[in-house]
Amino acid sequence: MEFLKDFWRILREDKPALVGGAVILVYVLVAIFGHFFAHVSDLPSGGQAYLGPSLHHPLGTDFLGNDTLSEIIIGTRPVMIVGVVSAVIVIFVGVVVGLFSGYVGGFLDGLIMRITDIFLTIPGLPLIIVIASIIHTTNPFVLAIILSVTAWAGLARAVRAQALSLRTSDFIDAAKVQNLPLSNLIGRQLLPNVGPYVAISFLLAVTGAIYAQVGLFVLGVAPVSGTNWGIMINLAMNQGALYTSRSMLYLFAPMAAIVLLQVALVYFSRALDKLFNPRLRVQ
Amino acid sequence: MSPDQIRQQVEAIYGVMPSGPLWKQYLTYVGNVFRGDFGDSMLNPGQGVLSIIASALPWTVILVGVSLIISFVIGLVIGTILAAYPDTTFSKVMTGVVSFLSAVPNYLIAIVLIYLLADLNHFFPITGAYSNNTVPGLNPPFIGSVLYHAALPMAAYVIVSFGAWSLAMKGSVTTVLGADYVRAAEARGLGGRRVTQTYIGRNAMLPMITNLAVSVGYMFGGSVFIETYFSYPGLGFRLISAVNSRDYSLMMGCFILITVAVVVSNFVVDLIYPVVDPRILKPASRKARLTTPPPQAELPGAEAMNA
Numbered sequence: 001m002e003f004l005k006d007f008w009r010i011l012r013e014d015k016p017a018l019v020g021g022a023v024i025l026v027y028v029l030v031a032i033f034g035h036f037f038a039h040v041s042d043l044p045s046g047g048q049a050y051l052g053p054s055l056h057h058p059l060g061t062d063f064l065g066n067d068t069l070s071e072i073i074i075g076t077r078p079v080m081i082v083g084v085v086s087a088v089i090v091i092f093v094g095v096v097v098g099l100f101s102g103y104v105g106g107f108l109d110g111l112i113m114r115i116t117d118i119f120l121t122i123p124g125l126p127l128i129i130v131i132a133s134i135i136h137t138t139n140p141f142v143l144a145i146i147l148s149v150t151a152w153a154g155l156a157r158a159v160r161a162q163a164l165s166l167r168t169s170d171f172i173d174a175a176k177v178q179n180l181p182l183s184n185l186i187g188r189q190l191l192p193n194v195g196p197y198v199a200i201s202f203l204l205a206v207t208g209a210i211y212a213q214v215g216l217f218v219l220g221v222a223p224v225s226g227t228n229w230g231i232m233i234n235l236a237m238n239q240g241a242l243y244t245s246r247s248m249l250y251l252f253a254p255m256a257a258i259v260l261l262q263v264a265l266v267y268f269s270r271a272l273d274k275l276f277n278p279r280l281r282v283q
Numbered sequence: 284m285s286p287d288q289i290r291q292q293v294e295a296i297y298g299v300m301p302s303g304p305l306w307k308q309y310l311t312y313v314g315n316v317f318r319g320d321f322g323d324s325m326l327n328p329g330q331g332v333l334s335i336i337a338s339a340l341p342w343t344v345i346l347v348g349v350s351l352i353i354s355f356v357i358g359l360v361i362g363t364i365l366a367a368y369p370d371t372t373f374s375k376v377m378t379g380v381v382s383f384l385s386a387v388p389n390y391l392i393a394i395v396l397i398y399l400l401a402d403l404n405h406f407f408p409i410t411g412a413y414s415n416n417t418v419p420g421l422n423p424p425f426i427g428s429v430l431y432h433a434a435l436p437m438a439a440y441v442i443v444s445f446g447a448w449s450l451a452m453k454g455s456v457t458t459v460l461g462a463d464y465v466r467a468a469e470a471r472g473l474g475g476r477r478v479t480q481t482y483i484g485r486n487a488m489l490p491m492i493t494n495l496a497v498s499v500g501y502m503f504g505g506s507v508f509i510e511t512y513f514s515y516p517g518l519g520f521r522l523i524s525a526v527n528s529r530d531y532s533l534m535m536g537c538f539i540l541i542t543v544a545v546v547v548s549n550f551v552v553d554l555i556y557p558v559v560d561p562r563i564l565k566p567a568s569r570k571a572r573l574t575t576p577p578p579q580a581e582l583p584g585a586e587a588m589n590a
Binding site: 121125127129207237258263266 | 383398523
């Protein structure tokens with residue numbers, strides 16, 4: 001309870017973070033309930049293409065005559081699912097590997113860290129592009145796994161370093177003296193101490209995953225079927241949006257949707273930073 | 284042709300026997316790679332993967348190399364100002380701009396630039412590295428044309444990455460400003476210039492130099508999105524076109540080269556860092572390096588500095 005009170009107080013003081021949190025909430029709601037309000041058809045409706053903004057179509061229409069706003073709403077769910085699932089995978093793998101490696105130490109630790117180094121060094125984006133082109137999938141979960149291929153390594157290193165410094169602390173010694181099992185040591189003693197770091201990393205992993213997956217769709221590496229923001233931009237570019245200024249809204253609406261969400265996530269993560277680092281609050 | 288002849292031709296073109304067992308294909312491929320033979324492009328048999336990459340490399344180095352240096356310098360200046368004068372209007376506005384830009388994916392910036400500057404107004408060309416009516420070589424029209432064509436992609440790259448550099452520099456300078464040895468130097472009455480250059484400047488530059496060296500490694504990957512959108516014939520563009528046309532041998536060649544470049548540059552950084560920062564070699568400093576800094580939303584890794 002005390003924690004939530006603190007959190008609310010910091011949010012109230014930090015306007016950008018509050019707005020960011022609200023925006024994220026709206027996106028989540030749209031992702032969950034959006035399908036009840038918006039419908040998109042794959043069939044062209046004659047004479048409706050590239051209409052300007054109006055009461056009926058607040059953001060105009062696309063090259064098929066679909067309502068752009070509806071497409072944005074429908075496209076929110078797949079993007080959010082992939083972003084969140086990918087971040088969950090990254091966090092899970094990174095934390096488990098990092099805590100285990102830091103706690104075990106010795107030869108095994110060295111081995112795990114060398115493997116982590118390999119993943120850290122591989123350029124992530126080109127690798128993701130290559131894998132995504134070979135595994136041609138629309139399944140959001142498979143896509144999320146592909147996006148997490150190298151992203152866990154950085155977190156694993158950071159968590160390991162923290163685990164190393166915590167290992168020598170008194171409360172761990174106390175737990176050892178009581179003969180508590182390893183699961184308790186890692187889960188109940190170490191995890192709460194790396195929690196803040198993990199929470200912030202989670203938000204950043206979401207932004208990273210959204211960024212990369214939209215990029216895949218924009219480049220056309222991931223299969224272009226269904227509706228999401230990346231596909232919208234891809235279609236807009238390939239259907240000649242660059243040759244008519246009337247398509248401006250159709251091209252820029254999904255971009256605005258992405259940027260708004262990313263900015264909101266970044267600002268919200270800063271509030272978390274303040275919450276967990278009392279030293280930052282003074283400034 | 285008899286089946287045997289066909290087999291021989293396939294082997295000659297692809298360097299591997301597609302019907303053989305996988306491990307054998309793999310070993311053959313890796314063995315060839317170590318000899319510098321990446322096979323031929325699958326779409327254009329007769330064109331070596333290595334020659335395609337070699338023709339793409341200079342463009343990537345020109346585009347990304349120059350942009351990298353520009354954003355690095357801009358970042359140093361802005362970062363120093365942000366750290367030294369945090370309460371000025373300029374710093375407040377700049378912090379907002381930089382945080383906003385750090386949340387905008389680079390491909391969007393590229394699209395916006397193309398749309399606004401090349402499409403609606405036709406100020407700049409949007410495809411290729413030089414115009415067809417110039418002769419490649421060291422002549423003024425060709426060099427002018429190269430610069431003219433590189434202007435927009437470079438601008439996109441700099442807009443995307445200068446923010447990351449600024450924030451890195453700001454963090455670095457802020458850390459050094461709070462250090463005890465700076466206070467001690469000021470207390471000993473050392474002159475302002477001596478303190479700023481020797482004590483603050485050099486120490487703040489250390490992590491920046493490392494970042495720059497790592498970024499140079501990532502440079503060879505080109506800038507996938509920006510090159511693709513501007514149809515700039517660098518490595519990133521080649522990689523994407525190979526991916527989209529399923530030209531596997533070219534794809535693997537590009538990817539191997541990109542990875543090797545990154546690995547080598549990381550290795551070089553590890554080698555030169557003790558020279559730049561002697562504290563690394565002393566075991567007393569080891570302990571200090573084990574504590575991780577808190578994650579910072581605005582401090583992306585070296586890869587993020589490469590749009």
